[in-house]
Every structure is written in C-alpha cells, then in structure tokens.
Amino acid sequence: MDESIIVEDLAKSFEGVEAVAGVTFTVRKGELFGFLGPNGAGKTTTINMLTGLARPDAGTIRIGGIDCTANPKAAQHLVGVVPDESNLYQELTGFDNLCFCAALYGMGKTERRARARKLLDNFGLARAADRRFGGYSKGMKRKLTIAAGIIHRPAILFLDEPTTGIDVASARQVRQLIADLHREGTTIFLTTHYIEEAERLCGRIAFIVSGRIVRIDTVERLIQPIKAKHVLQIACANMPDDVHARLTEAFPDLEFSEPANGLIRVEADQPVGVGPLVRLLEMHSAEVVEAKRVRPSLEDIFVRITGIEAAAMRKEKERKGGGR
Amino acid sequence: MKIWIAFWNIMLKDMRTYYLKPPNVSWGIIFPLAWTGMFFIKTGSGLESILTLLPGVVAVSILFGTTSMLAVTVTFEKKNRSFERLLMAPIPLELLMLAKTSGAILFGVANALVPVAIAAFIVNLSQAAWSAFLPAVVLIAVVSTFLGLFIAVAVSEVFEAQTFSNFFRFPMIFLCGLFFPIAKLPVFLKPLSYALPLTYGVDILRWSFAGQNLFPPALDFGVLVIFCVLLFWLSLINVRKRWIV
Structure with missing residues (x-):
C-alpha cells in the first residue's frame, strides 16, 4: 500500500458556513506533504477530522488502510499529532509529560522511560528533563510537543504550524527535526503559513483556500512556470x-x-x-x-493561486500566535 | 492490556496533579470537621447526636469533594486543550471518561472516611452496618462524580462549572435529607427530593448508622445505580456532541 492517507470529498460546515468543502487528496507513505493556505482556509479543521477531533459531514478518510470515517479511533494508534498550540501539562516535568503521553499509547514503564530519555537527548532537552513544562521557553515547549507527538513511534505525523510563535534559532532546530523524521521514514502531514518553510521541507504541496484545494503538486512542478523568470x-x-x-x-x-x-x-x-x-x-x-x-519562489506561486499576500498572512498568524 | 496502561496512568496523573495536592488534602479534612462543628453549635446537642449527623456529613463531604474537582480535571483541561491529547489517544471514550473520573471517585471515598474516622474516636460505631455503608459510600461517590462530570462537559469555562455545580449542590443539602428529614419538608418539595440521587444514598447511610430508612436499601441501591448509568451516558453524549464536533 503506497498511500498512508486517502481523503475523498471531505466536507465540514459550522453553523451553515463551509469550513471544508469537498477536499480530496492522498499522502504517500514516507512523504512530507505540505498543506498550505491562509488563515481560516480549513487547514486545522481538516487535521481535526483526520485525527478524530472533528466529525466530517461528508466524505471518507482512510489512514494506513483503515477506514476512519465512521470510527476515528480505529487508526489513532498509527498517528501522532503536534497541534498548533503546545498542549502538554504545565505542572508536569518534561520527562513526566513524555512518559504520560507514551502511556496513553500503552507503552510499558521501562520502554517509555527509555524512549523519553532518548527523545529528550535527541531534542536537546536532557538538561530540562526534570523542569516543569510551564517553565519552558516557547521553543523548548514546541520541541517537547513534537517529541510527545512521536513518543509512540507513529507511522504518520500531523504537524500543525510547528514553527509559529518561536524564535528563529528554535524554528531552525524544529525544521531540522522534521527533516530528520522524514529521512527516518515517517509520513508527515505539515500545515504551515511559512511558505519558504514548506518549500524547503515538503515534497508535495496542496494549496487550500476557502475550504477547497486549488492546487496539488510537487514543489518542483509548482515553481517550474516561474523558475526561468x-x-x-x-x-x-x-x-x-x-x-x-x-x-x-x-x-x-x-x-x-x-x-x-x-x-x-x-x-x-x-x-x-x-x-x-x-x-x-x-x-x-x-x-x-x-x-x-x-x-522567484513558491511564495509567488502562492500569491498567484490564492490572490493572498503571503506577508499579510504571516503577520496575521503571528499576531494570533505570538510573533517569532 | 495496553488500554489499561493508559487508564491507570490517566488516573495516576490526576491523583498526583490534582487530588494529592496539599490544598485538596486539607480541604478533605477541614470540610467535614467544619460541617460537624457547625451542626453541633447550631443544635446544641451532645455527643449522642453524632450518629444522626454522621450520614449528612459523610454525604456532603463526598458531594463537595467530587463535584468541585471535575471542573478542574475536565473543564480546565478541555479549555487549555490538554484534553485533546486524551481524545486523540487510542482509548475508547467510555474508558477515557472512567479514567478521568476514577480519581474523583477515590477522592470522594477518602473524604467520606474522614468524618467516620473522627466519629470512631468519639462514639461507638460497632453497631453500624458496614456492609451497607461501604458500598453506599462508593455509589454516592460515583453518582456525585458523574453529576460533576455531567456539569463539567456541559459548559466551556471553569467558572461556569463551579456555578452550575452550586445550583445542584446547595439545594441537595436541604432536599436530600442530609440534615433535615425529608418527612418534614413541605409536600410540594418532596417530589424534588425523590428526583435527586443523594436522597437514596443518604437513606442507606442513615439506615447503616441508625437503622432509620425511607425506602428499602435494595431500592436505594437500585436507584443509585440507575442514576450513575444515566449521568455517565448523558455525559458521553455531551462529549461526543460538543467536543468532537
């Protein structure tokens, strides 16, 4: 099976407003797939439906070959999620947070403790392991949230705006971690409003505007028309x-x-x-x-396709999520 | 096996993070003491009235101990989005909600034992029907916790959960026979008493200590179980409807 995620005609409305309107796409095994769009385009709603936090009004979702449309719980063991806000427990230490997240996926005590130590080490957080999560900097929180998302070694990882609101150095580290995970074979579904980030990391990109996918292609092919300009x-x-x-x-x-x-x-x-x-x-x-x-960059293509200025979109998002 | 690891750790995390914190432990000790003292002063009665007061103090300790915690363990975690982490884990929703409430149930049971332990030093409790008292305490803790859960999942803000809890809790003190006999209530309030779960729990406690009861204990237990199932089921419906939209 080559496809990790198959989504067909996915739709969702909130109080009569279409948030996602008939979205169809596939994500191949081991692929780093970018999902780009302005604020309110339907990115987070799509992720919520894929991860079981929202029920689709219509359409089908298959994750790892399992039909999750009716039963979103069926494939949750295959999936790791890094939400747009770090939602770990403020009062627990970094180490305890990771161990708790591992336990949610049924990992035994010895295994989860070893895995937590290893991830803290890999993510450069070993020295902060016994500090409360609430006292971490934004960048450290982001890194620990990513570590929590992969603690159970998921085959598929959903990353929702992983670098929003963190400083440049931390963002660079997070991007490196994402690239490493991809190299190790994890299928990654990435939403971001930093177009240069998507250009640098992703193999294929879908542009979503007003709940509809307006274009899906490889970065190479998307840039092709303007490359010679x-x-x-x-x-x-x-x-x-x-x-x-x-x-x-x-x-x-x-x-x-x-x-x-x-x-x-x-x-x-x-x-x-x-x-x-x-x-x-x-x-x-x-x-x-x-x-x-x-x-010429992917940003130019984004502006052409969506008619939205990337810089304006970035500012709006940073205003909401805390500037970087 | 794997889902039980998750269950156990969710419960353990809540116990460590919320229930075993000094303010809650002190609350569990001071609250029953304050209620007992208040009624002694008010009635001016002697030590012999402890057995009359004990069922009410036990029930009110469980009721407040359990319902006040759910606003934090559920509503607050939903508000700061850490509850989403639990919803995205491969655990059936029923088991997840049981794990989130089991800490409160244990806390409620522990709260109930404080006034009993204090009373044991003052009066002879050897005549009490412990075989009815202990399951009654557990069932009151479960039904109060599920009542707290029902409220916690029906609102979005912690202050709303606290406010709505008070709408249920304070009338129950007066309507469920905790300190004022239901028989002496005005006729128009009696149906309300019979519609509240704590009435049946207190009836068993009163029977355990003083041999007085309104209904047969089997009926009391049956009604409490029905309330537990109903409140938990309604809470699950609310979670599915409001939180997995």
Missing part, C-alpha cells in the same frame, strides 16, 4: 499615482505589479536592466530607495 523589486518613496501606467508604456516587454505600498515588482523572461527603470522613476519624482533582484 527574472524578477526585480524596487522600493520607492513619493511614488506618483500613475507610475504603473507610465512604466508599462515605457517597457512593454516587462510585467509590473505593486505587491505593497511603495514597492514595484518587475518580471521578465530576460534579465532586467535596473538603470533605465530607476531613471524613469526618478524622472517622475519617485525617490528610489532600493532596487534588488529576487529569486
């Missing part, structure tokens, strides 16, 4: 209102867009000369602050 970003102060029209008129071979206030994005199939663009802008009273070449 040459992109330039120019930051300006005092930008005149008609700058877009003037640029298009002067440079008909180039594509112009304004992703943010005071920012001009230039795309072309050939290398773009900076000089003529800057001169034209300055001629029309715009003050050029910065001009730089940009590597």
